[in-house]
Amino acid sequence: MEHTGSKNFLLNPNFLPNPILLQDEELNKYILETSVYPREPELLKELREATAKLPNAFFGTAPDAGHWSFYWLLSSPYCSLTIPHDGKITAIDRDRKTYEIGLPIIQKSGVEHKIDYIESPALPVLDNLLEEPKNEGDFDFAFVDADKGNYWNYHERLMKLVKIGGIVMYDNTLWGGAVAKPEEAVPESKRLWRRSTIEFNKSISADPRVEISHVSVGDGIIICRRIG
Ligand SMILES: C[S@@+](CC[C@H](N)C(=O)[O-])C[C@H]1O[C@@H](n2cnc3c(N)ncnc32)[C@H](O)[C@@H]1O
Structure with missing residues (x-):
């Protein structure tokens, strides 16, 4: 059964960005300055700094969460920089402007040929991919960070597209800590996606097709490995 999608929170004037889970600012700064920024490739630093200036900078995956998951799981500094020359990334965003923020840096780093950018809502693209039997089990990794509902x-679609043994990651799975709070304690603008996040977390936890780890960095990330 399809889960119900949700409204775009940017249409909601009361939307508040999620706080990162680590509430101690000094400690957060300490982690970033000692363990994340010193090892960050120069081009990613440029991308992070370019994004930080934008009004929707809070959209970005937290640097410690990105470092932890992409660096360790893909065993390579941040995907496109080091996937093999003939490796491919399918990047889907319904707003081309978002892709264009990083495009000059992608071009500078010489990895543009590895990225197939598709300007579209993501679900129909995944459905199109699934119409081609050759795409089943063809992906090593997927990262989902949009359209939480x-x-x-x-x-469901990624369980067909990603190979057995492949990794899928979902960002914002602790929704600023709201998942553990009663609904009344959460600002109204966050309630809809709080509910869908709780429902998603419950469903994935009971899904025998994956092993999961719920990691409490950034805004929470669920990392799963497809096992069936
Ligand atoms: C939270 S941001 C992703 C940030 C990114 N992970 C980063 O670290 O920079 C969400 C993005 O998803 C896009 N988006 C929202 N809903 C979408 C949908 N249904 N399909 C595809 N893209 C969508 C938005 O345009 C936005 O660029």
Whole structure:
């Protein structure tokens, strides 16, 4: 059964960005300055700094969460920089402007040929991919960070597209800590996606097709390995 999608929170004037889970600012700064920034490739630093200036900078995956998951799981500094020359990334964003923020840096780093950018809502793209039997089990990795109300619908499709042994990651799975709070204690603008996140977390935890680890960095990340 399809889970119900949700409204775009940017249309909601009361939307508040999620706080990162680590509430101690000094400690957060300490972690970033000692363990994340010193090892960050120069081009990613440029990308992070370019994004930080934008009004929706809070959209970005937290640097410690990105470092932890992309660096360790993909065993390579941040995907496109070091995937093999003939490796491919399918990047889907319905707003081309978002892709264009990073495009000059992608071009400078010489990895543009590895990225197939598709300007579209993501679900129909995954459905199109699934129409081609050759795409089943063809992906090593997927990262989902948009349209939180549809996470389960992405998951169902990714369980066919990503190979057994492959990794899928979902960002913002602790929704600023709201998942553990009673609804009344959460600002109204966050309630809808709090509910869908709780529902998603419960469903994925019971899904025998994956092993999961719920990691409490940034805004929470669920990392799963497809096992069936
Ligand atoms: C939270 S941001 C992703 C940030 C990114 N992970 C980073 O670290 O920079 C969400 C992005 O998803 C896009 N988006 C929102 N809903 C979408 C949908 N249904 N399909 C595809 N893209 C969507 C938005 O345009 C936005 O660029």
